[in-house]
Amino acid sequence: xxxxxxxxxxxxxxxxxxxxxxxxxxxxxxxxxxxxxxxxxxxxxxxxxxxxxxxxxxxxxxxxxxxxxxxxxxxxxxxxxxxxxxxxxxxxxxxxxxxxxxxxxxxxxxxxxxxxxxxxxxxxxxxxxxxxxxxxxxxxxxxxxxxxxxxxxxxxxxxxxxxxxxxxxxxxxxxxxxxxxxxxxxxxxxxxxxxxxxxxxxxxxxxxxxxxxxxxxxxxxxxxxxxxxxxxxxxxxxxxxxxxxxxxxxxxxxxxxxxxxxxxxxxxxxxxxxxxxxxxxxxxxxxxxxxxxxxxxxxxxxxxxxxxxxxxxxxxxxxxxxxxxxxxxxxxxxxxxxxxxxxxxxxxxxxxxxxxx
Amino acid sequence: xxxxxxxxxxxxxxxxxxxxxxxxxxxxxxxxxxxxxxxxxxxxxxxxxxxxxxxxxxxxxxxxxxxxxxxxxxxxxxxxxxxxxxxxxxxxxxxxxxxxxxxxxxxxxxxxxxxxxxxxxxxxxxxxxxxxxxxxxxxxxxxxxxxxxxxxxxxxxxxxxxxxxxxxxxxxxxxxxxxxxxxxxxxxxxxxxxxxxxxxxxxxxxxxxxxxxxxxxxxxxxxxxxxxxxxxxxxxxxxxxxxxxxxxxxxxxxxxxxxxxxxxxxxxxxxxxxxxxxxx
Numbered sequence: 102x103x104x105x106x107x108x109x110x111x112x113x114x115x116x117x118x119x120x121x122x123x124x125x126x127x128x129x130x131x132x133x134x135x136x137x138x139x140x141x142x143x144x145x146x147x148x149x150x151x152x153x154x155x156x157x158x159x160x161x162x163x164x165x166x167x168x169x170x171x172x173x174x175x176x177x178x179x180x181x182x183x184x185x186x187x188x189x190x191x192x193x194x195x196x197x198x199x200x201x202x203x204x205x206x207x208x209x210x211x212x213x214x215x216x217x218x219x220x221x222x223x224x225x226x227x228x229x230x231x232x233x234x235x236x237x238x239x240x241x242x243x244x245x246x247x248x249x250x251x252x253x254x255x256x257x258x259x260x261x262x263x264x265x266x267x268x269x270x271x272x273x274x275x276x277x278x279x280x281x282x283x284x285x286x287x288x289x290x291x292x293x294x295x296x297x298x299x300x301x302x303x304x305x306x307x308x309x310x311x312x313x314x315x316x317x318x319x320x321x322x323x324x325x326x327x328x329x330x331x332x333x334x335x336x337x338x339x340x341x342x343x344x345x346x347x348x349x350x351x352x353x354x355x356x357x358x359x360x361x362x363x364x365x366x367x368x369x370x371x372x373x374x375x376x377x378x379x380x381x382x383x384x385x386x387x388x389x390x391x392x393x394x395x396x397x398x399x400x401x402x403x404x405x406x407x408x409x410x411x412x413x414x415x416x417x418x419x420x421x422x423x424x425x426x427x428x429x430x431x432x433x434x435x436x437x438x439x440x441x442x443x444x445x446x447x448x449x450x451x452x453x454x455x456x457x458x
Numbered sequence: 459x460x461x462x463x464x465x466x467x468x469x470x471x472x473x474x475x476x477x478x479x480x481x482x483x484x485x486x487x488x489x490x491x492x493x494x495x496x497x498x499x500x501x502x503x504x505x506x507x508x509x510x511x512x513x514x515x516x517x518x519x520x521x522x523x524x525x526x527x528x529x530x531x532x533x534x535x536x537x538x539x540x541x542x543x544x545x546x547x548x549x550x551x552x553x554x555x556x557x558x559x560x561x562x563x564x565x566x567x568x569x570x571x572x573x574x575x576x577x578x579x580x581x582x583x584x585x586x587x588x589x590x591x592x593x594x595x596x597x598x599x600x601x602x603x604x605x606x607x608x609x610x611x612x613x614x615x616x617x618x619x620x621x622x623x624x625x626x627x628x629x630x631x632x633x634x635x636x637x638x639x640x641x642x643x644x645x646x647x648x649x650x651x652x653x654x655x656x657x658x659x660x661x662x663x664x665x666x667x668x669x670x671x672x673x674x675x676x677x678x679x680x681x682x683x684x685x686x687x688x689x690x691x692x693x694x695x696x697x698x699x700x701x702x703x704x705x706x707x708x709x710x711x712x713x714x715x716x717x718x719x720x721x722x723x724x725x726x727x728x729x730x731x732x733x734x735x736x737x738x
Contacts, residue, residue, distance in 0.1 A: 157629055177632045190630035194648050203644075207635030255634065 105132040108291050109154070109259060114163035114173075115315075116149050123149040125315035126163070131259075131293060136285050138302035139295045141312035142338070150312070151261050151295045155184040167258060178207070183252040187263040189244045191236040197247050198223070198232040204255045222254040225287065242273055249281075253288055262294040266301065278304050299339050303327065311335050333377055333456040342379045345420045346458060349376035354455055358418045363394040364453025375458035380448050382412070382427040388436065389447025396447040399424065401440055413438065415446060474708070480701035489695030499702035508686070508703070515682040516710075518597065518672075519665035522604035523658045529605065530612025530657055531650075537613070538620040549617065553610045560607060564674050567603050568594060571675070595677030603671040608664055612657035619653040620646075652722050659718040663711045683707050 109131040116124040124146040131137045139147040152158040153165065156177030165173040172180050183204070192200050198219060205215040223229050226246040236244060245265065252260055265281065266274045282305055285292045296302050302309045303323045310320040311331075319331035330336035337344070345362055347354040349370040353363040354377070362378040370376055380395075389396055399417035411433040414423040424446060438444055481499050484492040502508065537548045555563060570576050571593040578590055593599055623646065631641040665671075669684030678685075683703060690700030 155633060157632075177629070178635045178637060184630075184633050186626050186630055188624060188626050190624060190626035192627060192630070192645060203631070203636075204634035207640070251630075251634065 105135070107131070108133045108168065109293075110164075110166040110169075111150070111154075112164040112166060114150070114153065114160045114165060116146075116153060116158060117161045122315050124153070124160075127312070127315075127317045128163075129310055129317060129320050131291060132308075134289055134291055135307040136282065136305055137291070137293045138306035138309035139293065139312060140299060140302045140309050140338075141297065143297055144314075145312040146315035147295045147297075147312050148263065149315075151184070151263055151293070154259070154293065155182060155261055156180050181258040182261060183255050183257040183259075184261040184263065185248050185252045185265055187265075187267055189236075189248040189268075191244060191247055191251070193236050196233050196235060197228060197239070200236070200247055201251045201254055204251060208255075218254055222250045225284070226250040226253075241268055241270075242277070245269065245277070249284070253284075253290065256288075257290060259291050259293060262292060264296055265294060266296075266298075274301075281305065303339070311338065313338075330454065330456075333379075333458065336379050336454060336456060341382055341425055343382060343385070343420070343424050344422070345378045347376060347378065348372075349374045349455070353450070353453070354378040356419050360397065360419060362419075362453060363450040364455050365450070366455050367457075370455065370457055377456050377458045379454045379456065380452055382425040383410075384452035385424065385426045385446050385448045387413075387426065387428055387432070387438065388445055393447035394450040395453065396445060398443060398445050401438055401442045401444055404438070404440055413444075415444060417446065477701045477704055480698055481705050483698045485696045485698050491697055496698075499699045500706075502699060503702055503706045511681055511686055512683055512706070512710075514680075515666050515684075518601060518680075518682060519604070519662045519668075522601050522608070522665045523661040525601065526605045526609055526612045526661045527616075527654055527658045530609050531616045531654060533609075534613050534616035534620050534653075537617055538623075545621070549614070552613045555606075556610045561670065561674075563607060564603055564671055567599065567606065567675055571599050571602075594675065595679055597676070597680050599675040600672050600680055600682075603675040604661070604665045604668060607671065608661040611660045615657035615660065616650065616653040619650040623649055655718055655721060659714055663714055666710065667707050 107130045111127055111129050111131075114124060114127050115122065127146075127150065139150060141147045149158060153160050153173070156172075156175060156179075160173050163173070164171045167180070167182070172182075192203065195203065201219050201222060202215050205218060210218075220229075223232055226249060228243070228246055228250060231239060231243060231247075236247065239247065245268070249265075262281075266277050269277060278301060281292070281294075294302070294305065306323055308320065308322050309326065311318045311326065313334055319326055319335050326335065327340055330339060333344075336342045345354065345356050347356040347362070349366055349372055350361065351372055352366065353361050354366075355361055356378075364378055366376075386393070397417045397419050399415040401413055402416050402423055403414040405412045408430070410430060411428045413426045413428065415426055416423045426446060480491070482495055482497070484494050484496050484498070486492045503512075533552060537545055537552065540548055568575070572578070573590045573592065573594070575594070577593065581591070627645055627649070628641050631645045632638070636644065666682070667684050669682065669688045672678075672680050672682045672685055673688075676682075684707075687700050687703045687707065690696045690703060694700075
């Protein structure tokens with residue numbers, strides 16, 4: 102693969118609405134041809150950031166560089182960026198074909214070229230049979246594909262997608278996640294997707310940014326963010342995490358009951374400071390060997406069978422909340438456990454992440 | 459249902475049937491009614507003199523409807539674009555004049571347009587020294603009166619579809635490369651046509667039969683059908699001809715209303731979809 106090239110540079114961008122700061126000094130780079138996700142809880146500023154990229158809001162401060170050119174004040178109809186709206190915003194008085202042609206007509210392209218490009222994108226998005234229908238005659242999934250086709254046919258440098266799968270039911274959403282990734286590869290356009298669904302961005306994104314209260318917390322690959330979250334919020338927001346509260350020591354965290362959780366302590370944490378040790382459910386083993394660095398005992402409170410794995414809630418003296426433990430179906434078959442059993446839990450120091458509380 | 463039916467029969471169907479019946483009789487020599495069947499009255503409606511008044515009324519009503527729609531749509535657009543919590547306030551002020559009497563509102567225009575009226579005084583105050591402009595008792599005064607009186611209807615009729623329009627539709631159009639003007643022409647206007655049509659038809663139908671405004675602001679010099687009907691019943695004492703004119707007027711109104719209802723019926727699917735998208 103060639104060296105990734107920066108397509109869009111967001112440079113210290115802020116947006117204030119009156120006294121409310123929706124986006125607070127965010128800087129991040131989006132690379133050519135990548136699938137990028139802006140992730141965060143509602144009100145984190147991700148939608149405002151997206152609207153600034155589309156041109157519907159002007160930054161209060163900072164620059165937005167597309168191919169090195171500042172587009173922060175360029176009106177939406179003058180930027181090579183298209184947005185797929187959460188509501189799809191299909192024109193209700195136009196057929197599917199007219200909706201998709203609209204953007205090309207604005208470019209004043211010859212009718213023959215418009216026709217061939219629209220035909221091609223309708224084929225790609227499997228909408229040929231619906232070309233003459235009005236939006237009201239389409240299902241949710243079909244409307245979504247029309248919205249996608251209408252934006253893609255413009256061949257934008259950057260395609261923005263605002264919660265593109267939010268309106269679809271769960272089963273369709275899973276299929277569309279893969280479909281969107283396939284399409285992105287096929288058309289070779291950079292996608293920026295806004296979502297509040299961490300699972301969605303883990304599945305789809307090449308890289309993702311986690312936002313909270315208008316600030317950027319972490320920007321990296323899903324794998325790095327999952328394995329090495331930047332802070333306690335990211336650790337909690339992405340995936341599932343078990344937390345053990347306590348005080349920072351030199352080589353771990355002292356839990357409330359005096360047990361030491363071994364792990365690497367970040368340099369920023371001084372000994373004695375409030376800290377939290379954390380471990381992912383799939384890193385915890387049942388009945389660990391004696392060499393395992395961190396061990397505790399607890400009572401199984403609940404079991405949930407998920408096909409591929411078994412999830413246990415284990416009550417332990419270490420933490421006020423029960424531990425969530427994920428055991429493969431194989432392991433569970435070898436040594437069955439049931440509700441009410443006393444079990445021993447163990448995990449390695451290398452799997453412990455320690456954060457300031 | 460039943461009380462409404464009685465109400466309608468007593469106050470709408472019966473009076474209309476009586477007027478319709480009247481139109482088929484002859485006028486008595488001394489103004490009374492001679493009960494012999496004739497179609498003469500309807501023939502007279504098509505006499506160039508009276509047909510001309512019909513056409514003139516239609517032209518004045520059409521001009522009033524056009525101006526009212528342009529002003530009313532612009533006002534409704536501005537209200538719909540205002541912050542949500544302020545919109546009811548603006549609508550209230552737009553409709554406020556409506557709560558005063560029609561006659562009083564029309565007299566107010568006499569005060570404004572008079573030779574030494576407010577507009578002349580305002581012009582003088584700005585240093586105008588020329589001849590007093592004669593604005594009252596002109597066709598323009600009649601049209602101004604009609605537009606002013608029916609404007610609130612148009613604002614309400616246009617506001618309804620504009621406020622329901624999903625704002626993301628306009629954004630999508632801009633995003634796809636359309637200018638603000640193209641967005642208006644190709645997205646906003648087509649989706650709000652039902653409101654425009656309803657408002658225009660309303661003004662047209664109410665204006666074409668109006669006789670108070672032409673009488674007061676036109677000074678009797680600009681006869682409309684309403685005045686003609688009024689004259690036949692109260693001055694000329696030709697009730698049968700007045701009835702025939704009234705029937706012709708009602709027929710025109712019904713035709714316009716039916717055309718509008720038909721068009722609205724076809725457009726309602728589109729409007730419903732626009733709303734659905736906004737909710738989604």
